[in-house]
Amino acid sequence: MTTVGFIGLGIMGLPMARNLVDAGYDVVGYNRSAAKVQALADAGGRGAESVAEAVSGADVVITMLPDSPDVEQVTCGDDGVFAHAKPGSLYVDMSTIRPDVARRVAEAGAARGLRVLDAPVSGGEAGAVEGNLSVMVGGEAADVEAARPVLETMGTTIVHVGPAGAGQTVKAANQLIVAGAIELLAEAIVFVEAHGVDTAAALQVLGGGLAGSTVLNRKGEGMLARRFEPGFRLELHHKDLGIVTSAAREAGVVIPLGAAVAQLVAALVARGDGGLDHSGLLKLVDELSGRTDSPERG
Ligand code: NAP
Numbered sequence: 244m245t246t247v248g249f250i251g252l253g254i255m256g257l258p259m260a261r262n263l264v265d266a267g268y269d270v271v272g273y274n275r276s277a278a279k280v281q282a283l284a285d286a287g288g289r290g291a292e293s294v295a296e297a298v299s300g301a302d303v304v305i306t307m308l309p310d311s312p313d314v315e316q317v318t319c320g321d322d323g324v325f326a327h328a329k330p331g332s333l334y335v336d337m338s339t340i341r342p343d344v345a346r347r348v349a350e351a352g353a354a355r356g357l358r359v360l361d362a363p364v365s366g367g368e369a370g371a372v373e374g375n376l377s378v379m380v381g382g383e384a385a386d387v388e389a390a391r392p393v394l395e396t397m398g399t400t401i402v403h404v405g406p407a408g409a410g411q412t413v414k415a416a417n418q419l420i421v422a423g424a425i426e427l428l429a430e431a432i433v434f435v436e437a438h439g440v441d442t443a444a445a446l447q448v449l450g451g452g453l454a455g456s457t458v459l460n461r462k463g464e465g466m467l468a469r470r471f472e473p474g475f476r477l478e479l480h481h482k483d484l485g486i487v488t489s490a491a492r493e494a495g496v497v498i499p500l501g502a503a504v505a506q507l508v509a510a511l512v513a514r515g516d517g518g519l520d521h522s523g524l525l526k527l528v529d530e531l532s533g534r535t536d537s538p539e540r541g
Contacts, residue, residue, distance in 0.1 A: 244269050247393065248301030250294060250317055250324070251338065252279040254473065255364070256307030258371040259337070259397045261286045266396040273297035295327040303333045303393050310482055311340040319351050330356030333390050337378070337397075339363045339479070341486050342408040342415070345381065349407035358386040361407060363414035364398060365421075368474055369461060375399040379417070381410035415490055418483035422504045422521065424458040429525035432466055433532050442467050462522045471519040471526065478517030481508050 245268055249260040252274040260283050263270045270288040273296065274280050280290040291297035294317060298304045304324055308314050314336055318324045324334060334357045336348065345361040352359035360382035370376040376398035380387050387403040394401045404413045431454075435445045446463045449455065465471075484505035491498045507527055516523055529535055 245303060245393070246271060246301045248273070248291075248298040248304040248324075248328075249283075249288075249307070250274070250297055250305070251307035251309075251313075252283055253307065253309075254368050254475075255337075255371045257282055258368070259305075259307060259376075260288060262371075262374045262396050263393070264288045268393070268396070271297045271301065293322070294324060295322055298324050298328045301328065301332060303335065303390065304328050305393075306334075306336045306338055308336075308338045309479065310338070311344040314338055314340050314348060315344060318348050325352055325355045325357065328355070328357055331358070333358045333360065333386060333393075335360045335362050335390055335393070337362050337364055339414050339418070339483055339486075340411060342411040342490060345411045346408040349382065358383070358389070359407065360386055360390055361410040362390070362394060363410055365414070365417045366398070367461065371397070377417075378402070379404050379410040379413040381405055381407050381412075411486075412490065415483065415487040418480065419487045419498060419501045421458060422480060422484060422508060422524075423500055424456055425462060425521055426504045426507060426524050426528075428456075428459055428463065429466065429522070429528040432463075432525060433528045433534060437532070437534065465520070466522050466525050469525070471523040473518065474520035474522070476517060477508055477511050477519050477521050477523055480521045481505075481512045481517065484508055 247263050247268045247270050249270055249272045252272050257279055260270050260272050264287045271291050272280055272283040272288050273291040273294055284290040306314055306317055334352050349359040360380055362378050362380045364376040364378050366376040374397055377400040378394050378398040380403050404410055435442050450459050488505055511527055
C-alpha cells in the first residue's frame with residue numbers, strides 16, 4: 244500500500260486527503276491546528292503530531308499550504324519535510340506559490356535525493372470535494388508519471404506543463420483569468436439588476452452563450468444572494484495577483500486589466516474583507532455603484 248504524508252488540511256487539503264483515503268491510500272495527515280487532523284482521522288486517515296511523523300514513512304509527500312514562506316518553512320526548515328522524507332520519495336507541492344520559490348524548493352529537495360513536483364490546482368473547494376480538480380504540473384516527466392495515479396484521485400485534468408516552477412507559472416495565469424472573470428460577472432450582475440431585469444433568468448441565458456463559464460456556473464447563484472463565505476478567500480487571491488503582477492514584470496509583459504482587478508482585490512483586503520470569498524468583488528462593485536441598499540439584492 245502506498246503511504247501518503249499530507250501536510251495542510253484546510254479548505255482544499257482536507258477534502259483532497261479524504262479522496263486519497265477513499266481511493267485506498269494510507270494517508271498520514273498533519274496540520275498546524277489539531278482539529279483538522281482529527282477530521283482526517285474521522286474520515287479514515289491517520290493523524291500525525293508533526294511534519295516528521297507525517298513524512299518519515301511516506302512514499303509520497305503532499306503539501307497544501309497557504310503561501311510561499313509556509314512551503315519553504317515546512318520543506319526546508321529545521322525538522323521539515325526534506326530533513327525527514329525517505330530518499331527517492333516523491334514530494335508534490337499543490338499549494339499556489341511563487342514560481343521562483345517552487346524552483347528553489349525543487350533544487351533543495353533534489354539535493355536531499357527527493358523527486359520534486361510543483362502541482363498547483365484549480366477548481367476550488369467544490370473541485371477538491373468532487374475530486375475533479377485541474378492540476379498543472381512542473382517537474383521531470385518521469386516523476387510526473389510516477390505521481391499520476393495519486394494526482395488522479397484528486398483531479399481529472401492532470402497536465403505536465405514543463406520543468407520545475409512551470410506549474411506555478413500556469414497557475415498564476417489561471418488566477419489572472421479567474422479574477423478578471425469574477426470582476427466582469429460582478430459588473431454584469433449590478434448592471435442587470437440596475438435595469439430591473441430578472442437576474443436569475445439573465446444568468447441562465449448568459450451561461451448558455453459565449454459569456455458562459457465555470458466562474459458563472461459556480462459563483463453566479465451565490466453572488467446573486469450576496470453569499471460570500473469562502474470558498475477561496477480574497478486574501479489568497481490577493482497573494483496570487485501579487486505573484487502574477489511580479490512575474491509579468493519579470494517577463495516584460497503588461498497585464499492592464501489584471502493590474503486593475505489586482506487593485507480592487509487589494510482594496511477589499513485593506514479594508515478588512517480578506518476573509519470573504521473572492522466573489523466578494525461584487526461587494527465593491529455594489530458600493531462603487533451606490534447600490535448598497537438596492538431592493539433587488541437578496
Ligand atoms: P486554508 O484553508 O488556509 O488551508 C491551509 C492549511 O494549511 C490550514 O489548515 C493551515 O492550518 C495549514 N497550515 C498553515 N501553515 C502550516 C504549517 N506550517 N504546518 C502545517 N499546516 C499549516 O487554505 P486553502 O484555501 O485550503 O488553500 C491552500 C492553498 O491552495 C493556497 O496556496 C491557495 O492559494 C490554494 N488554492 C486554494 C483554492 C480554494 O478555492 N480555496 C483553490 C485552488 C488553490 P491552520 O488551521 O492552523 O490555519
